[in-house]
Amino acid sequence: MDSQKITMGSNGLLNVPNNPIIPFIEGDGIGPDVWTASKMVLDAAVKNSYNGTRKIEWKEMLAGEKAFKQTGEWLPAATLDMAREYLVSIKGPLTTPVGGGMRSLNVAMRQELDLFVCLRPVKWYKGVPSPVVHPENVNFVIFRENTEDIYAGIEFANGTPEAKKLLDFLTNELGAGKKIRFPESSAFGIKPVSKEGSERLVRASIKYALENKLPTVSIVHKGNIMKFTEGGFKIWGYELAEREFGEYVYTWEQWERTKKASGEEAANAELKTAKAAGKLIVNDVIADNFLQQILLAPQDYSVIATLNLNGDYISDAAAAAVGGIGISPGANINYNTGHAVFEATHGTAPRFANTNTMNPSSLLLSGVMLLEYIGWHEAAKSIEDALSTTIKRKRVTVDFYNLMNDATLLKTSEFAEEIIKNLA
DSSP: OOOOEEEEEEEEEESOOOOBBBEEEEEETTTTHHHHHHHHHHHHHHHHHHTOOOOOEEEEEOTTHHHHHHSSSOOOOOHHHHHHHHEEEOOOOOOOOOOSSSOOHHHEEEEEEETOEEEEEEETTOOOOOOOGGGGOEEEEEEESHHHSSGGOOOEEEEEEEHHHHHHHHHHSOOOGGGOGGGGGGOOEEEOOHHHHOOOOOOHHHHHHHTTTSSSSEEEEETTSSTHHHHHHHHHHHHHHHHHHHEEEEEEHHHHHHHHHHOOHHHHHHHHHHHHHHOOEEEEEEEEHHHHHHHOOOOSSSEEEOOOHHHHHHHHHHHTTTTOOOGGGEEEEEEETOEEEEEOOOOOOOGTTSSSSSSSSSHHHHHHHHHHHOOOOHHHHHHHHHHHHHHHTTTEHHHHHTTSSEEEEHHHHHHHHHHHHHHO
């Protein structure tokens, strides 16, 4: 069976051979343990689901500590070239020191490959320990803008010539110096938010909702304070929804216009009619309020479109409600070019490296997302079902074991083997 590359067709759809070459980065810390376990399950599910007619050829690419030891670079150009060439890849957790020096390798990959969507589905698997009373009500997908906001990395340390120059410009050219409480000791960061970047993120979220017949897209923002960045994101999102998807959506902006022109009763009647017609409802929520809603009324949300920093907070807060980031998958996608990097959402946990004890579910479920992305839905569903069965039977790794009664403690590799047993 000759292995082939995944390509993007002229119709905007992926061409996926039966034997695709998919690059992987095993990751730092616990990365090798969770990758080995995840690969075992992914390969078994593909084999079982397609009777051996399909198979993934995994091709290693280097990043993080392993790359640095072998090449002297944390993120070699060859790795980025390989990710570009093969379109779809998967990675374990990578080291990112706090403070000065090397910036996040994860952010660097997103920026270099223009992976403008960070896709984070959040759902509960029965039996997973959760701190909330009804985790089954949490079932939504987060579209986090991935390339702008403060993650653009435009920062200047306090006391540097660059910080002084920016302070002088803010003071003398823009008259904003009085708004800076302690100017001489301040560090500065720039928050770019563009119309184009906002539109492509919201467009992707609306397309996803329509394709999956979901009822709402909620634009989450802090536009009440940041009027032109986060507020712009909200305004541009609504404008795009009405301009490009007017036949299929109804927005809160439309509701507000009808209310102003004809009264609240008429606006509510219009909204009711839109829902009855099966239109997608596009609304917006202030970010701090949404962090409450994750706990109070998560069932009211299905697709979330938000900016980079908000998306970071929201993704982890939502993950906590369904058992933590140890079981939360993620992907970074450019829907225009087809490039996608699927990844574990947790850290490297170096203290537990090579102990064969950690939960591989985050990376494994990211692999499930990968299978769905390339259209291999049967294999993806078989893994989800087997994982759910394994957890319900309380045969789990130490993180869940410590929170369950009468559970059986398994090592990382044993947990993978148990999932494989349950694939049928």
